[in-house]
Amino acid sequence: MITYLLKSAILLLVFYAVYKLLLENEKMFRFNRVYLIGSLIFSLVIPLQLFSVKAMFETGINTIQLDEIVIQTNRTSLDENYIMQNLFVIVSGVYIMASTVLAFRLALNLISFFIKLKTKESRLVNGVKVVLMKETVLPHSFWNTIFVNKADFESGKIPSELIAHEKAHLEQKHTLDILFAEVLRIVFWVNPFISYFIKAIKLNHEFLADEAVNKQFGEISNYQNLLLDFASNRQTVPLASTINYQITKKRLLMMTKKESALKIVFKVFIVGLVCSLLLFTFSSKVTAQKVDPFANKVYKSGDLKIKQPEFPGGIIEFYKFVGQRFKVSAEASKNNVETKISMQFMVEKDGSLSEFKIVKDAGYGLGEEAIRVLKLSPKWIPGSENGKPVRVLYSLPITIQAAPK
Template sequence: MTTYLLKSGILLFIFYLIYRLWLENEKMFLFNRIYLLASLVFSLLIPLQLISFEPSATSKIISVQLDELAIQKNSQSFKSLAESLDLTNIILAIYVTVFLVLIIRFLLNLFSLYNKVLRSEVQFVKGEKIILINEPILPHSFWNAIFINKQEFKNDRIPSELIAHEKAHLDQKHTLDILFIEFLQIIFWFNPLVILYKRAIKLNHEFLADAVVNNQFREVTKYQSLLLEIASNKTNIILASNINYLITKKRFIMMTKKESPARIFLKVCSIGIITSLLLFVFSCKDNPEESNTKKQNKIEKSSVGIEEKSTLPDEDDTVRSLAGLEIKPEFPGGIEEFYKFVGKNYQAPEEEGLKGKVYITFIVEKDGSLSDFKVLRDIGYGTGEEAVRVLKLSPNWLPGTINNKPVRTLYSLPITIQSPD
């Protein structure tokens, strides 16, 4: 999950940066709308590697780096595992709490709009559904209706340009975009990039609606003056398309900006090339055999004097190797049970002041048995041999698979020997 969130976050940032620097100031509003929505979908799907490019390998041995297991000399305290599980539960509880709050807020906003429709007068003007609201509001639209202040509508004080603006939102189905980004914001509430996308999408909606109004009335200056008159009104409907959203200098500039077909063509082609490259880079799987060689070299070097920091396998290499697995090998009962199994059976030496790290690798074979135990580092007094003894007691695992075929999987297990507190 961490790898997925990291990759999707990187993609979201790249696509958003491209939009801000390369696309936002161009008068290509429809393409920009498609780009923003597609980049969101792309960023969330590419890390799943539904499409993948895998280098050929004659022999596949996938590498998996296990979390560190801390064992005290009494062999009864599994501190690192407990702390890890506690932290995971806390993070999950926070996520679920915020998620539920956002869901409730979203449903309340929907109910508020629905309630307005139920208790308000409805009229149809030129085929458009008009909801007449008693409260002082600016015209805004949602789903298939335009919401307008009843008194101003009866007194014929609603400019035609405002009605045309909201009608453009309805005709172009902008509500679907808003609901989509609201849904993503609820799920990925911890990612600030989603908020930036939401702002960009809503502003682009205004560009699109402004273009429709100006094409229809051909009075840009008059329309800009109208917007300035209502710019001080702070009314904002969260789920609605609202004419008062982000009335800025940039919005006025875009109304009078000249199109350059050649520049637009160049930018559209460049976006296609960049997207293809990102798809290839983030969908490409490393050669597992090559990745394993890198890991072994790093670990073996550590045993002859390299600093302790360099003894652990590189996390990025591990993630790329693990990405080749469709199903990871599994200890009976899950990985937590494996940690408990090792902790229960491992007998640390009673040598006074003995502490440090044991590093061992083993292979989960295609039949689930464990083999090829290698102690890459220990702290003496039989600590490495004891780790091998315990792993040989392990029951068979469920093997990992690629393309529904079992594969050999190399596991790396760091064990830290601690003194009792």
């Protein structure tokens, strides 16, 4: 789970950085809307590795990631295990509690809107339902309804541009974007970049609504002055699209910004390139696969039927073989070393092991000891691909735990 959260956070960080650097200041609002929502989906789905992409540089060698082997100089104390178990329960409880609070808040906001829809007076204006509220609020919209102050509406103090602005939010279904992002925030609240994406999505919605108003009325300067009249009022309504959301210099300048077709094409190309590289990096056919010792040894990868190599007696016996023969050096034991090393080895077509490699070492002769033990291994039952013997590369992490003091 931690690995998944880290990967998704990295993806969201990269996508957000690309948006801020390349897209936010360009008048390509519809593309940006798709990009922001797509980035959220991409960042949360790809780390699940539900599918794989064939590597650009195919090696023809399957790679399998073995589970970690823990080498202990002494048994870990029961107190330590008890503490770790309770820590996991506490962390899980905090995560679930925070998600529950966020879900409850979203539910209250939704209920509040639907209560207003049922209990408040409403009118039909240009085919749009307008709910009249006694509370002093700025025009805002949600789902298929615009909410305005009743006194202002009946006295004609609400400019038609503001109604058109909120109508644009409704016609472009901006509520769906916000609800989708808010649900993701409930599930992945621990990811700090979700909130940044929600802010970017809302601001882009305002760009789109402003664009619709200016196309309809064609008086950009008057519309800008109208927005500035509301700039000092900072009332906000949760979930709603509201006229005063981030009335900033950037938003006003965006209305008069000139488009450059060549620049837009170039930036779209760069975005496509970044997305392709991230897809290749985080979801590739050669991505290591975990071994389930109790699973069927035959599985499919794309259109290929692959049979994993098998240690005599099964993978559990291999773990025992390494654990029983691995000897921690006297120096490492004396210094109570706690570390991790990572090894690679090849299971050849005849089942023998070769190409032993220390990927990550920690000194004290631990890597060399791992190679010594692996060289003692008997031949494996070789792997096959579509019935033909193949070489298979294995990755083996080993954790060294020191005796408790």
